[in-house]
Amino acid sequence: MTVIRRVFPLLMMLVAAGCAGLPTLAPISGPAAKRLETACATPFVHRPWRFLHSITATVAGHRKSGILGLTIVRPENRSVRCVVMTIEGLVLLDARDDGTLHEARALPPFDRRGFAQGKINDIRLFFFGPLGPVVARGRLPSGAQVCRYRNPDGSTEDVEIDSGRRWTIRKYDRRGRLFRTVRVLPPEAGAAPTPGGFPRRISLTAEGRLGYALTLELLEAKPLAAAATHKDTP
Amino acid sequence: MGRFSFGTGGKKRTFRAVAGTMMVLAAALIAFGAADTLDSLRSEAGVIRTVHADFVQEKHLKMLAEPLVARGEIDYRAPDALRWEYQSPIRSILLTMGGKTRRFIESDGKLTEADDVGFDAMPVIMQEISNWMRGRFDRNPMFAATLEPHRRIRLVPRDAGMARIIQEIDLFLSNRPGVIDSVVIHESKDSYTRLVFSNTVINKPIPDAVFTKIQ
Numbered sequence: 001m002t003v004i005r006r007v008f009p010l011l012m013m014l015v016a017a018g019c020a021g022l023p024t025l026a027p028i029s030g031p032a033a034k035r036l037e038t039a040c041a042t043p044f045v046h047r048p049w050r051f052l053h054s055i056t057a058t059v060a061g062h063r064k065s066g067i068l069g070l071t072i073v074r075p076e077n078r079s080v081r082c083v084v085m086t087i088e089g090l091v092l093l094d095a096r097d098d099g100t101l102h103e104a105r106a107l108p109p110f111d112r113r114g115f116a117q118g119k120i121n122d123i124r125l126f127f128f129g130p131l132g133p134v135v136a137r138g139r140l141p142s143g144a145q146v147c148r149y150r151n152p153d154g155s156t157e158d159v160e161i162d163s164g165r166r167w168t169i170r171k172y173d174r175r176g177r178l179f180r181t182v183r184v185l186p187p188e189a190g191a192a193p194t195p196g197g198f199p200r201r202i203s204l205t206a207e208g209r210l211g212y213a214l215t216l217e218l219l220e221a222k223p224l225a226a227a228a229t230h231k232d233t234p
Numbered sequence: 235m236g237r238f239s240f241g242t243g244g245k246k247r248t249f250r251a252v253a254g255t256m257m258v259l260a261a262a263l264i265a266f267g268a269a270d271t272l273d274s275l276r277s278e279a280g281v282i283r284t285v286h287a288d289f290v291q292e293k294h295l296k297m298l299a300e301p302l303v304a305r306g307e308i309d310y311r312a313p314d315a316l317r318w319e320y321q322s323p324i325r326s327i328l329l330t331m332g333g334k335t336r337r338f339i340e341s342d343g344k345l346t347e348a349d350d351v352g353f354d355a356m357p358v359i360m361q362e363i364s365n366w367m368r369g370r371f372d373r374n375p376m377f378a379a380t381l382e383p384h385r386r387i388r389l390v391p392r393d394a395g396m397a398r399i400i401q402e403i404d405l406f407l408s409n410r411p412g413v414i415d416s417v418v419i420h421e422s423k424d425s426y427t428r429l430v431f432s433n434t435v436i437n438k439p440i441p442d443a444v445f446t447k448i449q
Binding site for chain 2: 052054056063064065066068070072081083085087088089090091092094104105107108109191201215217219220
């Protein structure tokens with residue numbers, strides 16, 4: 001018992017440290033919580049879509065632009081097909097994941113181990129809702145409202161909606177460390193609405209030693225047939 | 235080939251593929267006459283001083299029901315001035331003259347100068363364009379050229395590694411002397427890029443500002 005008394009505070013400190021990354025939420029309950037959960041689902045696709053984005057990547061302080069990303073997403077099976085190409089049309093990466101990753105083409109440095117899977121995981125973060133259930137609904141000190149999801153792999157996703165109805169997704173690992181942030185960037189003044197109301201500009205920040213930042217500018221968005229066909233398929 | 239630095243092994247092949255693609259797209263403007271041999275192309279190529287053309291680029295992928303379409307304009311002035319401008323779906327301008335190259339990409343509604351992207355490719359491209367301008371296809375270190383029936387020039391990579399990136403490039407000469415109709419770049423059986431040129435103007439003076447200012 002003496003040992004437990006000595007160890008217990010240390011254990012609690014370790015647990016607290018592990019969850020230290022998750023921001024504290026002032027709980028929201030009742031009908032407001034239900035409305036919030038509905039709002040938290042709106043950033044994500046609910047039918048198949050094809051997107052074309054212009055991508056700017058910042059890696060180790062170097063900014064690389066002039067890359068296009070073609071993405072087909074199907075939420076019914078969370079499948080993703082992504083093609084990364086130069087403006088001139090040279091395909092640098094062609095990969096799909098329907099539960100299993102298939103790389104049809106990958107030119108260096110896009111053939112680096114784990115790159116294609118990482119890119120597909122980022123795409124799933126943008127377009128598909130979290131896999132796990134809502135475990136908390138609350139408000140941040142900034143006033144933004146948050147739905148917190150706990151995924152089967154132990155990661156946590158916060159979908160945050162601010163007063164301007166702009167959303168941010170933050171993903172934390174099982175130790176509560178932030179490792180991905182997706183933000184909607186303000187559109188340029190006078191910009192026309194996009195098909196499906198998708199954000200014209202979003203950013204993704206990958207934290208950590210191998211961190212990077214992506215800015216995606218939507219060029220085209222096209223809804224696809226609900227059933228997978230030979231064309232426009234992942 | 236000029237001195238420049240790039241990555242090793244596979245990255246070098248990617249860079250060369252990008253450079254090769256850009257080079258072919260730019261050099262495809264070169265006007266050829268009613269030549270029936272590569273040697274006669276060489277003798278005809280000497281009269282070309284400037285070229286301007288509009289283009290429509292179609293990216294065909296097996297996964298797509300219809301191609302992705304880009305549009306733009308291209309200007310070339312011998313020996314080393316090039317303006318390669320995409321107007322849609324995103325505005326991108328590559329300017330090169332006198333050994334200086336700049337690239338601008340549209341982001342958030344304005345053109346921003348890129349600090350990389352193909353820079354290292356430009357000395358290679360310009361040297362190859364100079365060779366092509368003189369009709370010296372046989373001097374191209376990246377591709378072997380043959381003149382095929384129906385006014386088609388077929389370019390095949392010399393290097394097996396490059397062939398895994400670009401399988402073949404076809405240039406289709408117009409019946410109108412001095413004009414290229416289209417270029418098709420085959421990457422694989424499921425992917426190719428087709429450029430169709432129009433409104434081609436040859437040997438009209440092009441001022442320096444076209445190659446130095448983004449306008």
